[in-house]
Amino acid sequence: MAFLEISGLRKRFGALEILKGIDLELEKGGFLVLVGPSGCGKSTLLNTIAGLEAITAGEILVDGRPIGDLHPSKRDIAMVFQSYALYPNMTVAGNMSFGMEMRGVPAEERKAAIDKVAKVLQISHLLDRKPSQLSGGQRQRVAMGRALVRDPKLFLFDEPLSNLDAKLRVDMRVEIKRLHQATGTTIVYVTHDQIEAMTLATKIAVMRDGEVQQFGTPAEIYNNPANLFVADFMGSPAMNLLQATIERGDNGSVVALDRPEGAPLKLPVGTAKGALDAYVGKPVVFGIRPEALTDPDGADRNARNVSEHACLIDVVEPAGSDTFAITKLGRKEVVARLRADASIVPGQTAQLAFNLDKAVYFDPSTQLRIA
Ligand SMILES: Nc1ncnc2c1ncn2[C@@H]1O[C@H](COP(=O)(O)OP(=O)(O)OP(=O)(O)O)[C@@H](O)[C@H]1O
Ligand SMILES: [Mg+2]
DSSP: SSSEEEEEEEEEEEEEEEEEEEEEEEEEOOEEEESTTTSSSHHHHHHHOOOOOOEEEEEEEETTTEEEEEEEGGSSSEEEEEOOOOOTOOHHHHHHHHHHHHTTTTTTHHHHHHHHEEEEOGGGGGGOOOOOGGGGHHHHHHHHHHHHHOOOOOOOEETTTTTTTTTHHHHHHHHHHHHHHOOOOOEEHHHHHHHHHHHHEEEEEEETTTTTEEOOOOOHHSOSSSSSHHHHHHSSSEEEEEEEEEEEEEEEEEEEEOOSSSSSEEEEOOOGGGGGGGBTTTTEEEEEGGGGGEEEGSSSTTTTOOOOOEEEEEEEOOOEEEEEEEEEEEEEEEEEETTTTOOOOSSEEEEEEEEEEGGGEEEETTOOOOO
């Protein structure tokens, strides 16, 4: 049995159903990341687990025990809120110590826990300050520290790094990963940050309008998105999603993409995508991530089905470690990710390699992935 089990969870505010039957489970020591557009119900879901919101229907089990009827203080869950509140008249150390004092943790143990966590969060030099003397990012780290000094069954984090600058955010992400690996705690974590989701999660749940669109490992969600919403939502820059048609070619099915000039581009779908045979003569949405569309020398050498074609390059965007190139296919702008030193000039054609092992195909009417 999973450590955290959520089944058929519904939450209504008045007539409005905000969570519409959520099923999720997380193994002990797992790291579940919730992602989804603003307002889809991520914080509400965390709040129901913490016990701050009563549930309308369904069940939440932690370690085999239903917690729905337990008072929040009895759930042994630590939460860092999206909008956290520190005690203004207490120092940073006092804020972190308070919960432990309430639970009767001896002073020496409290100090050791605070010192350890403060070091991880890079706030050791702030322990004697009051919250009003801290920056937003520092306050956010204190709020996190307050949760981390505990040893609860479950940690809930609601966008804990959202107020931090880019550099500190990366540092903290690595620290959270290290902490999770070292302590094996079980975590449910909300973020808008794609990299955080991919690097921290053992499981990701992509939510939309109070429903889970897909629940799986980061690799499953990234490589095999269940539908167009997930494909479009996960990944930055986003997956190219192009109108296309499946046709019968001499050696199996091909996917045909309109081009602004000349005949449509035809790419072999490959034998692994047999489900597409049923779509011959029909429209599909062809999905290819920018990194699967590269300069030929940058293409994955282990890929079986790589197809090279000359494409007219509209825009070139050097981004330091990579260069992004924009071309037009399937009546849309398509982003290709090239090596930084790839020789490429806007307004001229360049040879691009399509890694079709990594391509995905969707039914435009059901929005579901076909292959
Ligand atoms: N107490 C409440 N009463 C009525 N509606 C609420 C209440 N709390 C939240 N909602 C609504 O529920 C929906 C989900 O809100 P929630 O805060 O869970 O979204 P979220 O996914 O965390 O969004 P964000 O990414 O912006 O933080 C929103 O439409 C919100 O307006
Ligand atoms: Mg929220």
